[in-house]
Amino acid sequence: MTEALPGAVVAGLFGLVIGSFLNVCIVRLPAEQSVVSPPSRCPRCGRPVQWMENIPVFSWLLLGGKCRGCKEPISILYPLVELTVGLLWTAAALQYGLNLQGLTAALFGTLLLGIALTDAREYIIPNEFTWGGLIIGLILSAAGGLHALLLALLGAVVGFAILWLVGLVGKLAFKEEAMGGGDIKMMAMVGAFLGWQGVLLTIFLGAVFGTAIFLPLALVGRKKLVPFGVFLAVGAAVTFVLGPAIIGWYRRYLGVG
Ligand SMILES: [Zn+2]
Numbered sequence: 455m456t457e458a459l460p461g462a463v464v465a466g467l468f469g470l471v472i473g474s475f476l477n478v479c480i481v482r483l484p485a486e487q488s489v490v491s492p493p494s495r496c497p498r499c500g501r502p503v504q505w506m507e508n509i510p511v512f513s514w515l516l517l518g519g520k521c522r523g524c525k526e527p528i529s530i531l532y533p534l535v536e537l538t539v540g541l542l543w544t545a546a547a548l549q550y551g552l553n554l555q556g557l558t559a560a561l562f563g564t565l566l567l568g569i570a571l572t573d574a575r576e577y578i579i580p581n582e583f584t585w586g587g588l589i590i591g592l593i594l595s596a597a598g599g600l601h602a603l604l605l606a607l608l609g610a611v612v613g614f615a616i617l618w619l620v621g622l623v624g625k626l627a628f629k630e631e632a633m634g635g636g637d638i639k640m641m642a643m644v645g646a647f648l649g650w651q652g653v654l655l656t657i658f659l660g661a662v663f664g665t666a667i668f669l670p671l672a673l674v675g676r677k678k679l680v681p682f683g684v685f686l687a688v689g690a691a692v693t694f695v696l697g698p699a700i701i702g703w704y705r706r707y708l709g710v711g
Contacts, residue, residue: 462547465560469543470510472564473536480535480571483580499524510536535571539564558594562647562694565590566687569640573683579636584643591646606646613645613653614638637682644690651701652693659689 478489494503501523507513514533521528543560550556565587569579588610595606621633645653664685693700 458548458551461552462544465547465552465556466540466544469560469564470536470540472543472560473539474508474510476539476564476568477532477535479568479580479582480575483582484572484576484578489582496521496523496526498526510540535567538567542567554594554597558647559694561590561594562587563691565643566691570684570687573636573681573687577634577679577681579634579640579683581639584636584639587643588639588646591643595646605649609645609647609649609653610642611645612650613641613643613657616653616657617641634682637686640683640686644686648690648693648697652690652697655697655700656686656689656693659692660686663688 475489478494482489494508495501496503499521501521507517507522511533514528514530517528519528519530520526542563546556546559546563550559565583569583572583573579592603592606592610596603617633617638621631621638624633625631641653641657644656648656660682664680664682667685668680
């Protein structure tokens with residue numbers, strides 16, 4: 455634990471910077487804007503954000519959560535996302551070490567957070583997170599050899615096919631779009647990281663979480679559009695951490711493992 459600490463601190467600092475970039479992605483990707491240019495500006499007075507004001511978490515605290523030009527409040531979501539990603543990368547380094555598995559955990563968690571936030575805010579899951587994440591997942595799995603790459607591909611196909619089928623059945627049954635294309639592409643990405651068993655568990659958990667939260671709201675007529683990607687993201691994160699234990703228990707329950 456003590457030997458792992460310096461590495462975890464470095465991973466955490468790196469995570470803060472990744473979190474800062476994730477903020478840009480969350481705001482710009484749903485609007486189909488470039489994430490590299492132009493540099494960040496205050497949306498109210500157009501004042502460019504100086505590099506000194508762009509240090510994750512600390513700048514927001516030093517500025518008191520306000521633009522230096524016009525005193526427009528800066529959302530607390532920005533430092534919270536940076537802090538969350540920083541903690542995520544720290545936890546991944548402590549749990550799995552500074553290795554491929556740790557990097558995989560940190561990147562997968564970052565992608566899931568980005569998806570959950572864009573889906574919750576705008577009901578959009580950007581292709582950069584889904585198709586881009588799928589490519590990242592396949593590359594990371596390929597580092598484990600051809601067999602691991604084939605398992606990741608199988609997971610991606612299973613995830614895509616199941617949600618595509620659910621969407622098709624829903625469309626025929628309810629005569630309206632039941633499953634967003636973003637959810638379908640997202641599960642291809644998740645399948646590449648978790649494999650076919652993990653993707654099945656993710657869909658099951660996502661459906662359970664989504665029903666538990668949204669059924670009561672739907673019954674009182676509060677919410678109509680469900681950001682299913684949020685619940686799939688939670689399901690995928692739970693599966694990444696607890697999936698092997700849950701699947702192992704289920705196989706013993708069935709008497710096949
Ligand atoms: Zn301003």
